[in-house]
Amino acid sequence: MEGGVDYLADERKKAEFDVQQMKIVWAGSHHTFEISDRISKLVANDPAFSKDERTMLPRKELFKNTLRKASYAWKRINDLHLSEEEASQLRFYVDEPAFTDLHWGMFIPAIKGQGTDEQQKKWLPLAYKMQIIGCYAQTELGHGSNVQGLETTATFDPQTDEFVIHSPTLTSSKWWPGGLGKVSTHGVVYARLITDGQEHGIHGFIVQLRRLEDHRPLPGIIIGDIGMKFGNGAYNTMDNGVLRFDHVRIPRDQMLMRVSQVTRDGKVVQSDVPRQLVYGTMVYVRQTIVQDASCALSRAVCIATRYSAVRRQFGSHNGGPETQVIDYKTQQSRLFPLLASAYAFRFVGEWLKWLYTDVTQRLQANDFSTLPEAHACTAGLKSLTTSVTADGIEECRKLCGGHGYLCTSGLPELFAVYVPACTYEGDNIVLMLQVARILMKTVSQLGSGKLPVGTMAYMGRIEHLLQYRCNVQKAEDWLNPAIVLEAFEARAARMSVSCAKKLSKFANPEEGFAELSADLVEAVVAHCQLIVVSKFIEKLQQDIPGKGVKQQLKVLCGVYYLFLLHKHQGDFLATSCVTPKQASLANDQLRVLYSQVRPNAIALVDAFNYTDHFLGSILGRYDGNVYPKLYEAAWKDPLNDSVVPDGYHQYIRPLLKQQRSAKL
Numbered sequence: 001m002e003g004g005v006d007y008l009a010d011e012r013k014k015a016e017f018d019v020q021q022m023k024i025v026w027a028g029s030h031h032t033f034e035i036s037d038r039i040s041k042l043v044a045n046d047p048a049f050s051k052d053e054r055t056m057l058p059r060k061e062l063f064k065n066t067l068r069k070a071s072y073a074w075k076r077i078n079d080l081h082l083s084e085e086e087a088s089q090l091r092f093y094v095d096e097p098a099f100t101d102l103h104w105g106m107f108i109p110a111i112k113g114q115g116t117d118e119q120q121k122k123w124l125p126l127a128y129k130m131q132i133i134g135c136y137a138q139t140e141l142g143h144g145s146n147v148q149g150l151e152t153t154a155t156f157d158p159q160t161d162e163f164v165i166h167s168p169t170l171t172s173s174k175w176w177p178g179g180l181g182k183v184s185t186h187g188v189v190y191a192r193l194i195t196d197g198q199e200h201g202i203h204g205f206i207v208q209l210r211r212l213e214d215h216r217p218l219p220g221i222i223i224g225d226i227g228m229k230f231g232n233g234a235y236n237t238m239d240n241g242v243l244r245f246d247h248v249r250i251p252r253d254q255m256l257m258r259v260s261q262v263t264r265d266g267k268v269v270q271s272d273v274p275r276q277l278v279y280g281t282m283v284y285v286r287q288t289i290v291q292d293a294s295c296a297l298s299r300a301v302c303i304a305t306r307y308s309a310v311r312r313q314f315g316s317h318n319g320g321p322e323t324q325v326i327d328y329k330t331q332q333s334r335l336f337p338l339l340a341s342a343y344a345f346r347f348v349g350e351w352l353k354w355l356y357t358d359v360t361q362r363l364q365a366n367d368f369s370t371l372p373e374a375h376a377c378t379a380g381l382k383s384l385t386t387s388v389t390a391d392g393i394e395e396c397r398k399l400c401g402g403h404g405y406l407c408t409s410g411l412p413e414l415f416a417v418y419v420p421a422c423t424y425e426g427d428n429i430v431l432m433l434q435v436a437r438i439l440m441k442t443v444s445q446l447g448s449g450k451l452p453v454g455t456m457a458y459m460g461r462i463e464h465l466l467q468y469r470c471n472v473q474k475a476e477d478w479l480n481p482a483i484v485l486e487a488f489e490a491r492a493a494r495m496s497v498s499c500a501k502k503l504s505k506f507a508n509p510e511e512g513f514a515e516l517s518a519d520l521v522e523a524v525v526a527h528c529q530l531i532v533v534s535k536f537i538e539k540l541q542q543d544i545p546g547k548g549v550k551q552q553l554k555v556l557c558g559v560y561y562l563f564l565l566h567k568h569q570g571d572f573l574a575t576s577c578v579t580p581k582q583a584s585l586a587n588d589q590l591r592v593l594y595s596q597v598r599p600n601a602i603a604l605v606d607a608f609n610y611t612d613h614f615l616g617s618i619l620g621r622y623d624g625n626v627y628p629k630l631y632e633a634a635w636k637d638p639l640n641d642s643v644v645p646d647g648y649h650q651y652i653r654p655l656l657k658q659q660r661s662a663k664l
């Protein structure tokens with residue numbers, strides 16, 4: 001803090017809860033808090049990890065700088081003997097998208113999830129030591145969402161006991177894989193398996209792409225970067241790549257063979273694991289993306305909240321200070337639901353991590369029963385949380401007025417880095433439609449004796465939910481979690497049943513599904529919001545120590561669900577889950593909760609425990625010393641290197657001269 005002055009000190013004094021304890025709740029445990037606190041400071045205090053000027057660097061310099069940071073990070077990880085958890089925290093706090101995200105986040109998980117024990121034994125030690133660097137090469141120029149439509153072929157040659165990997169068309173060029181463009185030595189490449197002239201669906205193959213000696217592409221491989229992406233700096237630190245194969249040969253044992261095996265004589269043998277396990281890496285990453293959503297959203301909210309307390313506009317009395325913009329009810333009604341959503345996504349992410357770990361343990365014991373639930377939850381929650389987060393970051397930019405548009409606010413880059421999360425790892429609409437299929441299947445099976453399980457279990461009480469009448473009579477009734485849960489369950493169930501009824505009128509169900517897809521997506525949103533609300537409420541049933549901590553979380557939970565109820569009151573009213581009067585009472589209660597959040601707002605964002613380095617925002621500085629730092633930063637812009645700009649003599653002077661002579 002400059003000169004030790006904390007311009008937000010008065011705000012911090014208003015807090016009605018134990019911030020230190022809230023930091024632990026946010027981190028998930030004492031252990032995680034300790035690691036994240038230590039590692040974030042280690043990164044922040046190391047000048048080699050400085051983020052200055054990232055948005056101003058030309059692409060080549062930006063990329064080289066990312067390589068430098070990634071290699072230095074790896075050195076620190078080894079020198080300090082960091083554990084896997086500490087190492088991943090370090091990469092997180094370095095906060096620069098890089099090939100390492102795909103190496104650790106997709107290449108290794110793909111081998112772990114789809115490789116046999118033998119394959120794991122061969123490849124994982126190399127990957128763990130970064131003696132090879134891998135990417136996840138699935139998407140093609142012509143096909144991304146439709147994985148079954150991929151065109152790359154892997155044809156078995158029994159003569160040589162090899163697969164021939166080939167890109168038969170331009171549209172079959174691999175296109176997008178991160179880390180592929182300039183760095184990866186290997187990739188897990190997804191291709192259509194062909195043996196003896198027969199097609200056997202999409203499978204993953206470990207393919208070496210570049211020579212380990214000099215990094216040149218192997219024969220038959222064309223490889224490069226796909227070009228600049230949205231925003232300055234931002235995701236351009238990543239070498240998303242293009243890749244073409246011209247009959248590239250790999251040994252048979254480089255097909256990932258946990259799901260299916262190809263024998264020496266070219267027979268395809270299916271294991272007893274479902275074919276969907278080929279998609280397992282995507283399930284894993286979707287789960288991590290839900291956890292990331294709370295990080296990105298909380299970061300934007302932290303910046304907007306601190307700045308809203310610093311910024312003053314209008315309302316000065318007798319020459320006194322103007323009103324802090326955070327005191328405007330409109331500002332609160334835009335900001336506090338995002339603050340509450342950040343907490344909500346944190347807890348649903350925690351739960352989803354647990355669900356994924358549980359599914360993984362079951363898969364190892366050949367129990368595949370919970371795979372559809374894992375797919376539905378990861379697909380639906382990935383879509384919901386990334387859409388809200390992307391929109392939320394943009395809302396935070398607007399909440400910061402003009403200064404939010406400056407790169408030094410950190411918000412433009414955060415938005416540019418974050419927004420592709422709505423597309424990668426499954427386009428949000430495509431994934432919602434996957435959940436819609438599962439919801440419709442669940443509804444169609446009601447009454448068959450097969451009870452819905454997991455997050456669909458509420459559908460098992462369909463008779464009750466279809467008859468449900470909300471009995472809220474006064475605003476405070478909306479603070480009762482049981483009432484809220486039933487209202488959200490009834491809304492989701494009724495929207496699904498209504499879609500199912502409409503679907504049943506179509507002779508061709510696929511045509512019906514396509515025709516009703518927009519309604520189905522709305523039903524899925526209602527279902528996913530119910531999951532988030534219910535996991536927040538479950539969190540509050542745990543023992544949460546610390547003065548006032550649970551009370552603050554209750555308030556945030558209330559803000560989260562009442563804001564949703566208000567925003568989607570059309571759904572609640574149309575399905576007769578609430579009356580107009582009850583919807584209006586919900587809004588009254590929401591306003592009361594906003595006023596309870598207000599004194600705690602700064603402390604609630606302090607609980608994220610973000611360093612100024614990680615936030616990368618002058619508006620979000622911990623000490624609130626915004627104006628002098630904005631002023632100082634402006635002078636560092638290269639345009640201000642000279643008083644008279646380059647180009648003056650060439651373009652400005654002749655212009656001015658011409659106008660002067662025209663006047664004369």
Ligand SMILES: CCCCCCCC/C=C\CCCCCCCCCCCC(=O)SCCNC(=O)CCNC(=O)[C@H](O)C(C)(C)COP(=O)(O)OP(=O)(O)OC[C@H]1O[C@@H](n2cnc3c(N)ncnc32)[C@H](O)[C@@H]1OP(=O)(O)O
Pocket residue numbers: 095096101105136138139144145146147148178276277279280282283289292293295296371372375410413414417418421423424425426427430434437438615616
């Ligand atoms: C200021 C500084 C700024 C810094 C800011 C920092 C901010 C930090 C924030 C964020 C950082 C994020 C960090 C993360 C880094 C991530 C890097 C990017 C990685 C991106 C990688 C990729 O994109 S990889 C490519 C992904 N591709 C996809 O997802 C494709 C999507 N398509 C599909 O998944 C499938 O094609 C499909 C599911 C849509 C259809 O498949 P298919 O046709 O085969 O199936 P069906 O519809 O017929 O279904 C058959 C059957 O299978 C079931 N099923 C489908 N999928 C799955 C599955 N995955 N698991 C289990 N089961 C599945 C389906 O339900 C059907 O079941 P039935 O019972 O038969 O009905």
Ligand SMILES: Cc1cc2nc3c(=O)[nH]c(=O)nc-3n(C[C@H](O)[C@H](O)[C@H](O)COP(=O)(O)OP(=O)(O)OC[C@H]3O[C@@H](n4cnc5c(N)ncnc54)[C@H](O)[C@@H]3O)c2cc1C
Pocket residue numbers: 102136137138139143144145146175176177178235240420423424425426427428429430433
């Ligand atoms: C930053 C970034 C990083 C990436 N990293 C990787 C990587 O490492 N590895 C990799 O393999 N891939 C990667 N990808 C690719 C990514 O996974 C795909 O772009 C993504 O799956 C979406 O597929 P698409 O591009 O084919 O979109 P499309 O499917 O072409 O989507 C275009 C539009 O069509 C709509 N649409 C498509 N199908 C349907 C349908 N059935 N019903 C209704 N609407 C539909 C979509 O909603 C969207 O509005 C990355 C992409 C980005 C942007």
